[in-house]
Amino acid sequence: MSSIFFPPVIQQIDSEIVANADVKLYILRLDIMHPKINGNKWYKLKYNLLEAREKNISTILTFGGAYSNHIYATAAGGNIFGFRTIGLIRGEENTPLNPTLQFATEQGMELVYIDRHTYKKRHTQALQNQLKQQFGEVFIIPEGGSNLNGMRGSIEILQTVKGFNTICLACGTGTTLAGIALSLNQEQKVIGFPVLKDGDFLNQDINNLLTNYLNSGLPTPVYSPAPWQLVCDYHFGGYGKVTKELKLFCQDFQIQYDIPLDYIYTGKMFYGVMDLIAKGFLKSQSLLLIHTGGLQGNLGLQGSL
């Protein structure tokens, strides 16, 4: 399944601020692994698709908002690897379809809209049973691909990448961070930047994910996670919120380094890291920032910015 992807690209970022701060800064470009499936969402999808295939289930059903990177990746991945896909989309249908849902449809995903009240019950057994009745035999992947299979795939993100002492990434559910923490050694550490407001709650969520994974019997390269921490100050108002300052930062970053950032996830993390460096934190570190993709989401925001 991995053979369709380009090998990982790591780029060094050179700037005066970085050099003056005695920091080495590198970016892992998961955004350019594949023209359609990219970023951490592929890693979170991989073992879900493999489990579905193993169980001979040919239909994938999953959930997401109207701009979801996960819906986008599942639609593309389903198409490439021969699954029928159904996307349960939160809220009402809006036409014309936004670029995310337009793409999903082109990949063959069937879209079904569900009201916000029902959407909140997406994790309950009752709703899952109902969906199985309605759609027949389906393999259900949770929103964002955030389950143990998702963590298992995330362990592989840095499989061939060695030698950095601090890894930084943006966090939604923390599933990707948890997988990465299980792929590093104890001399390395992970810093997560939650994109949600009041992201402190993720500390507990990530601890639970790690405990569940280690109790699951799924393969893991290490049995104790590398040290990790969250920096919760760079959410810019919360999930999906974009300020002018953030937007300017992303545009400037692209001009300077020719690397596009998305406003929902990677832009906030990169802003946070650059700010911490400028303030004298992270000294003498060799940093690897993970570009987790998500650029498709910018298309949907164009009108509102």
Ligand SMILES: *Cc1c(COP(=O)(O)O)cnc(C)c1O
């Ligand atoms: C979903 C997503 C994340 C967050 O992943 P989690 O595993 O939920 O923390 C980060 N970056 C991008 C671009 C994403 O699409």
